Amino acid sequence: MTSLVEFSVEDSVAILRLNRPDVRNAINDVMRAQFVAALDRSANDEAVRAVVLTGNGKSFCSGGDIAGMRDRLHAPAGKVAFNGWRRQQQTHRSVAALHGMGKVTVAAVNGAAAGLGCDLALACDFIVAAEDALFSMSFVRRGLVSDGGGMYFLPRRIGLSRAKEMIFTGRSVGSAEALAIGLADRVCPSGTLVYDAAAWARDLSKGSLAAIALTKGIMDRTFETAEEQVFALGREAQAICYTTAEHRDAVAAFLDKSAR
Structure with a gap:
């Protein structure tokens, strides 16, 4: 079975790669469970001093799996809300594991980070964006609210009014603007993104x-x-x-x- 979250350790840095490139690394229930397992592994491995999160293929993460959303709407009306509540618990568990990681975390954003994908990047300590990166709080386009912590993390990065504008419009923010407003901390060439992010993560985690x-x-x-x-x-x-x-x-x- 193909792992939907690839895990490797390179010179004290755990590299977690979301691995559904055919659907731009959209998150389904299986990936969510594997992601939590990879975070737990990173947290408990004494050889790991920092974590870099990125995506395989052309995108970082396009958010929740739209096909899964469609299937959920076919559930009996009396179960939609409760099923959604249980699923949200799993989403929040994964975000809490990432944000609460006692080690340095860096999001290496390649391509699009949309919806829940943007929330995951924001849950990291630092964000390194590729030159072609795009950030989008796209929930409003699906008639939804940010459910991965974005309403908490985003205002702390870019201020309340800018965060509201991004969330209300769902517009895409490129790497140059992201750097200018504090959404991203660094911008790197796409070809060296993960290498540069891992190198910075090592520097950040040299201390006690x-x-x-x-x-x-x-x-x-x-x-x-x-x-x-x-x-x-x-x-x-x-x-x-x-x-x-x-x-x-x-x-x-x-x-x-x-x-x-």
Whole structure:
């Protein structure tokens, strides 16, 4: 059986490739389950320091599988809402696993990132866009709302009014505009996209894994957390860092170098 989410590790970076190129990597239930498994594998592998998410073929991810949407509408009227609620639980589980990853995550966006595909890119810590990348919050075109966290992530990247404009219109945003408004962090040539994203991920994850995980967990809640709560979380995180081998080794190495 062909894996719908390819997993590999290249010099401490896990590369996750969405693999339904014939439908522009549209996400169906099988891919969603495999994606969660790949994220869990990345989180639990001590050899992995960072994760790069990309898509095989010409697109990053075109969103939810339209064929699946059509099939769901054929369910008995009394089951449509409950079936949808259960499916949303799985979607949110995958987004939460990506966003809550205690390691650096980078979306390497090749081609179109539409709908849920755009949400997945936004759930990553950083976004590297290919020169031909296109971002679209296309839910409104299907009579839907963003269900993969986009209504939470997008305003934090580009501001509330810009986020509303993108979501209300469903228009496509190219790589140059994405970089200008803060939707993307870097733009790279298509031919070196994954290589460049992985190289940046390595640079970002050279520090203490414990410190990065704890810092990320606090900073991702900064906008909705009171100042004193952030300070309290910081105190707790620092206390944990004091006990890590990475901290002890760094202090010893610094003092040894200073003594020479």
